[in-house]
Amino acid sequence: MDKSDELERRICAAICRGDGLKARDIARILSLDHTTVNRVLTRSPILRELCWQGDDYRWHGILRQERPHTGLQEYAGYYGFVRDFLSLGEAEWLAALEEGCLNIGRNLNDTRGLIHSFRDCRETMTALFADLRDMMGERCLGWEIAFEFRLKKSRHVRIYADVLVITENRIFSLEFKMKDAVDPAEVLQAAKYSPWLEIVFGPDYEVIPALVLTRAADEFEFVPIGSGDAVLPVCSGDMLFNVFNEYLDFLK
Numbered sequence: 479m480d481k482s483d484e485l486e487r488r489i490c491a492a493i494c495r496g497d498g499l500k501a502r503d504i505a506r507i508l509s510l511d512h513t514t515v516n517r518v519l520t521r522s523p524i525l526r527e528l529c530w531q532g533d534d535y536r537w538h539g540i541l542r543q544e545r546p547h548t549g550l551q552e553y554a555g556y557y558g559f560v561r562d563f564l565s566l567g568e569a570e571w572l573a574a575l576e577e578g579c580l581n582i583g584r585n586l587n588d589t590r591g592l593i594h595s596f597r598d599c600r601e602t603m604t605a606l607f608a609d610l611r612d613m614m615g616e617r618c619l620g621w622e623i624a625f626e627f628r629l630k631k632s633r634h635v636r637i638y639a640d641v642l643v644i645t646e647n648r649i650f651s652l653e654f655k656m657k658d659a660v661d662p663a664e665v666l667q668a669a670k671y672s673p674w675l676e677i678v679f680g681p682d683y684e685v686i687p688a689l690v691l692t693r694a695a696d697e698f699e700f701v702p703i704g705s706g707d708a709v710l711p712v713c714s715g716d717m718l719f720n721v722f723n724e725y726l727d728f729l730k
Contacts, residue, residue: 483673491680493529494539527630543680555579555626561619582628599654602715609719614728621645637671651687658693669703669710688721
């Protein structure tokens with residue numbers, strides 16, 4: 479995360495945790511220059527998506543940076559607790575997802591099998607939570623889950639996340655592909671939204687991106703992200719629980 483992103487993250491966190499703050503209040507809380515705070519609030523498209531200013535010049539967060547994440551439904555096709563997601567049948571869940579997608583402006587053109595991919599994604603996540611319940615008990619039922627998370631980063635660039643799983647202190651950002659082989663471009667795609675999700679959810683959360691290949695089997699590895707030293711977990715749908723165990727360590 480570069481300096482400008484870190485500044486946006488800190489300012490967003492102050493707003494989303496406060497109860498209506500003026501720019502000078504934000505500057506005081508963060509020990510920043512008032513002019514710097516005003517400049518970020520004026521010029522940052524992502525903060526304009528996440529926050530709003532009232533007639534009294536006080537800033538408010540649409541999405542609260544605390545559990546449950548009130549306001550997240552404004553950016554997702556479907557959002558709820560894992561227990562509620564698991565209680566829905568496929569048809570009921572799909573209807574809720576489609577309605578939510580329309581509310582956030584998500585194009586539901588099915589010429590490329592979009593609805594089929596939604597069903598494929600749901601099947602994988604349902605199997606994941608069955609595995610997690612066997613391995614760590616009911617704790618995961620209190621996590622939050624969002625499908626089709628959409629947020630404008632700028633006028634022409636948008637953040638698209640297939641699935642977000644929100645634990646007590648981690649965000650698993652899952653990019654789904656109905657494929658059986660790793661594509662380096664898709665590894666980059668899975669990784670590139672992490673800095674913006676860190677702004678959305680604040681400093682108390684670690685964002686963990688992963689690529690899920692639902693046509694593969696028995697696959698779990700760490701793959702380089704581009705030409706740098708960073709790596710990203712890639713797995714088949716049946717091995718997705720390994721991604722969670724890698725960071726939550728519930729099989730120790």
